Amino acid sequence: MSMMIQYVWLIPLFPLAGFLLNGIAGKSLSKKFTGLIACGAVFAAFILSVMIFMAVDTTGFTVQQVHLFDFFSVGRLRVPVDFQVDQLTVIFLLIITGVGLLIHIYSIAYMKADEGFARYFSYLNLFVFFMLLLVLGANYVILFIGWEGVGLCSYLLIGFWFDRDAYNQAAKKAFIMNRIGDLGFLIGLFLMFSRFRSFSFSAVFSQASTLGMNHGVIIAITLLLFIGATGKSAQIPLYTWLPDAMAGPTPVSALIHAATMVTAGIYMIARSNILYTLAPFSQHIVAVIGLATAVFAASIALKQYDIKKVLAYSTVSQLGYMFLGLGVGNYSGAVFHVMTHAFFKALLFLGAGVVIHAMGGEQDIRKMGGLRSKLPITYWTFLIACLAISGIPPLSGFFSKDEILGHAFSQNPLLYLIGLGGALLTAFYMFRLFFMTFHGSFRGTSEQAHHLHEGPPAMTVPLILLALLAIAGGWVGIPASLHGSNHLGAFLSPVFAASRSLAENPAASNTVQVMLMIIATVLTILIILWARNRYIRYKDTGEESRGLSGWFAHAGYVNECYDILVSRPLKAFSGFLDRIMESQVIDGLVNGVGKAVHWSSRQVRLLQSGQVGGYVFGMVAGAIILFVIGFFLIR
Amino acid sequence: MPINDYIFLSLALFCVGVTGVLIRRNAIIIFMSVELMLNAVNLMLVAFSKFHQDPSAQVFVFFVMVVAAAEVSVGLAIIVMMYRHTHSVDVSNMNRLKH
Numbered sequence: 001m002s003m004m005i006q007y008v009w010l011i012p013l014f015p016l017a018g019f020l021l022n023g024i025a026g027k028s029l030s031k032k033f034t035g036l037i038a039c040g041a042v043f044a045a046f047i048l049s050v051m052i053f054m055a056v057d058t059t060g061f062t063v064q065q066v067h068l069f070d071f072f073s074v075g076r077l078r079v080p081v082d083f084q085v086d087q088l089t090v091i092f093l094l095i096i097t098g099v100g101l102l103i104h105i106y107s108i109a110y111m112k113a114d115e116g117f118a119r120y121f122s123y124l125n126l127f128v129f130f131m132l133l134l135v136l137g138a139n140y141v142i143l144f145i146g147w148e149g150v151g152l153c154s155y156l157l158i159g160f161w162f163d164r165d166a167y168n169q170a171a172k173k174a175f176i177m178n179r180i181g182d183l184g185f186l187i188g189l190f191l192m193f194s195r196f197r198s199f200s201f202s203a204v205f206s207q208a209s210t211l212g213m214n215h216g217v218i219i220a221i222t223l224l225l226f227i228g229a230t231g232k233s234a235q236i237p238l239y240t241w242l243p244d245a246m247a248g249p250t251p252v253s254a255l256i257h258a259a260t261m262v263t264a265g266i267y268m269i270a271r272s273n274i275l276y277t278l279a280p281f282s283q284h285i286v287a288v289i290g291l292a293t294a295v296f297a298a299s300i301a302l303k304q305y306d307i308k309k310v311l312a313y314s315t316v317s318q319l320g321y322m323f324l325g326l327g328v329g330n331y332s333g334a335v336f337h338v339m340t341h342a343f344f345k346a347l348l349f350l351g352a353g354v355v356i357h358a359m360g361g362e363q364d365i366r367k368m369g370g371l372r373s374k375l376p377i378t379y380w381t382f383l384i385a386c387l388a389i390s391g392i393p394p395l396s397g398f399f400s401k402d403e404i405l406g407h408a409f410s411q412n413p414l415l416y417l418i419g420l421g422g423a424l425l426t427a428f429y430m431f432r433l434f435f436m437t438f439h440g441s442f443r444g445t446s447e448q449a450h451h452l453h454e455g456p457p458a459m460t461v462p463l464i465l466l467a468l469l470a471i472a473g474g475w476v477g478i479p480a481s482l483h484g485s486n487h488l489g490a491f492l493s494p495v496f497a498a499s500r501s502l503a504e505n506p507a508a509s510n511t512v513q514v515m516l517m518i519i520a521t522v523l524t525i526l527i528i529l530w531a532r533n534r535y536i537r538y539k540d541t542g543e544e545s546r547g548l549s550g551w552f553a554h555a556g557y558v559n560e561c562y563d564i565l566v567s568r569p570l571k572a573f574s575g576f577l578d579r580i581m582e583s584q585v586i587d588g589l590v591n592g593v594g595k596a597v598h599w600s601s602r603q604v605r606l607l608q609s610g611q612v613g614g615y616v617f618g619m620v621a622g623a624i625i626l627f628v629i630g631f632f633l634i635r
Numbered sequence: 636m637p638i639n640d641y642i643f644l645s646l647a648l649f650c651v652g653v654t655g656v657l658i659r660r661n662a663i664i665i666f667m668s669v670e671l672m673l674n675a676v677n678l679m680l681v682a683f684s685k686f687h688q689d690p691s692a693q694v695f696v697f698f699v700m701v702v703a704a705a706e707v708s709v710g711l712a713i714i715v716m717m718y719r720h721t722h723s724v725d726v727s728n729m730n731r732l733k734h
Contacts, residue, residue: 608732609730610730612726612730613660616657620653620657
């Protein structure tokens with residue numbers, strides 16, 4: 001089995017082949033064949049990931065590196081294309097290929113009527129390829145290649161229906177905000193190279209450990225890498241692209257903006273855990289920003305009426321929880337939440353896709369209601385996902401979220417309190433969404449009512465599978481306080497062993513943990529009942545929110561702030577450069593040279609008067625001058 | 636006689652010749668001025684030949700005179716052509732070379 005690890009490079013190869021096949025020959029293939037190639041590629045990658053997982057899950061396994069070829073070698077910089085296989089990698093491989101496979105199958109039905117079917121699947125396969133590259137890389141450069149690649153695919157897929165200008169704007173916004181974060185990431189990489197002379201994980205981490213706690217260079221590197229993570233994983237201040245990214249097809253939102261791409265930041269920080277443990281200053285910042293984002297985004301989600309926007313802000317909020325986990329040193333808890341979140345958030349998005357499909361494209365929940373009877377499978381799976389995200393035991397979200405909150409409590413009870421507040425907000429807005437969509441009376445047009453139907457099996461089977469995972473997915477991480485053995489935590493512990501030896505983060509005692517869990521669960525159930533009372537018989541009164549609610553309904557006017565602070569000055573500056581510098585200065589210079597040549601030629605032409613006397617005079621004068629000069633030079 | 640006197644005389648004759656070429660408009664007068672320049676040079680050559688006791692300069696004077704004679708014949712032929720075209724020997728009529 002350990003021989004399998006040498007073939008780990010096959011895993012990204014299949015999606016890449018799928019991308020090439022569908023991209024080049026897609027138009028001439030039948031839709032069925034295209035879907036088969038795309039899903040087959042991801043399925044093959046999934047099977048290989050399972051085999052690699054089994055190879056890694058043996059006792060006495062140590063990290064293995066597989067060298068493929070040298071990317072480039074310049075001076076003292078050598079960047080090899082190496083893949084690293086350890087426990088963290090393999091968990092992410094399973095998430096990406098497993099959830100990705102379900103979403104590919106779902107997409108076959110969802111995008112059935114679309115003309116760009118082949119283009120869609122080629123982009124989706126390309127995305128899986130880059131994401132796999134990201135988690136497999138053994139040095140920061142390969143990670144960054146995958147990082148940039150998933151940003152590119154995100155742009156291509158958000159702007160998939162490129163004839164709509166608003167969608168193109170959303171795609172540009174996503175890409176540009178990612179690039180701003182990537183600038184921070186790159187500067188961090190340069191700093192890393194200038195200090196450690198290498199990009200590979202093993203070299204950097206071993207050298208970094210010799211530097212001691214809170215060393216200036218490590219703080220700078222970790223903060224800069226975190227800036228990259230805020231862009232990719234949609235944290236404050238670079239999160240505003242994610243709600244706009246809902247312009248893309250719903251399965252894209254499920255895969256990229258819920259389950260995989262946005263978790264790249266968490267993977268990167270989990271991989272660099274030793275650097276962050278060495279810089280508690282940066283860790284605190286990660287935790288604070290994560291928590292602030294979690295609560296802020298949850299508050300905005302309370303006041304959104306577009307089903308996908310609610311889920312988008314929910315994703316931003318849940319990502320905040322993962323960063324909170326990383327920030328308090330609970331790295332395995334954060335990865336655990338990545339896993340459970342992938343399950344229930346993908347489920348939520350795919351369920352929303354079925355709803356939108358059934359409503360003929362309508363996304364406003366004020367126009368829905370009473371869909372329970374027409375969409376039973378979607379109803380039950382959506383309910384399971386809402387319970388999971390609210391953290392109701394024994395579903396998956398409960399275990400991952402409470403592990404993070406438990407560690408937060410032992411570091412600082414205030415973090416726990418605010419985190420708990422955010423969790424209660426989460427439960428409230430999710431069930432608000434649920435009750436407004438599926439209960440009450442139908443508020444749409446009669447035309448839409450006729451069109452309501454459950455999705456085909458290609459859509460509902462992934463929903464059921466994801467629902468099963470959302471229920472059972474948490475059972476791999478049952479903590480010691482509940483008499484479990486936390487398989488996931490134990491599995492991942494070799495990856496975080498160095499961090500643990502540096503900074504002991506003791507969790508609270510078992511009784512305290514159980515008490516916190518009980519408090520959280522009871523409060524959550526109360527919140528759900530409150531939401532039920534409020535929204536189960538929702539009538540659209542059409543009133544606009546005012547005051548604080550109005551502020552949240554407009555997403556805190558953050559987009560408007562960015563527009564005034566950044567976009568307008570940039571546009572004004574670029575306008576200045578175009579009108580003044582380009583037309584007047586540069587064009588003036590270039591045209592001025594031409595005009596100068598014209599003028600001087602006119603002056604020189606006057607010499608040709610045709611008067612022979614003048615010519616003779618010139619000859620004599622020239623001869624005299626030459627003689628005089630020669631006379632003085634002879635000296 | 637001191638050599639300086641011959642040099643000054645030759646120089647003066649040459650300058651008068653140059654001035655005549657530059658200022659006069661009559662083609663024949665210009666020709667006369669050119670001949671004056673050539674003779675000034677001849678005078679200087681002979682003076683230096685006597686001064687350095689070297690007769691090769693006097694031989695060179697013969698060459699100059701032969702060339703002057705040939706040049707006069709060609710030049711007068713051109714002036715005759717000029718007169719046949721413009722019925723005058725005024726040089727300022729020859730201005731077709733202008734732009």
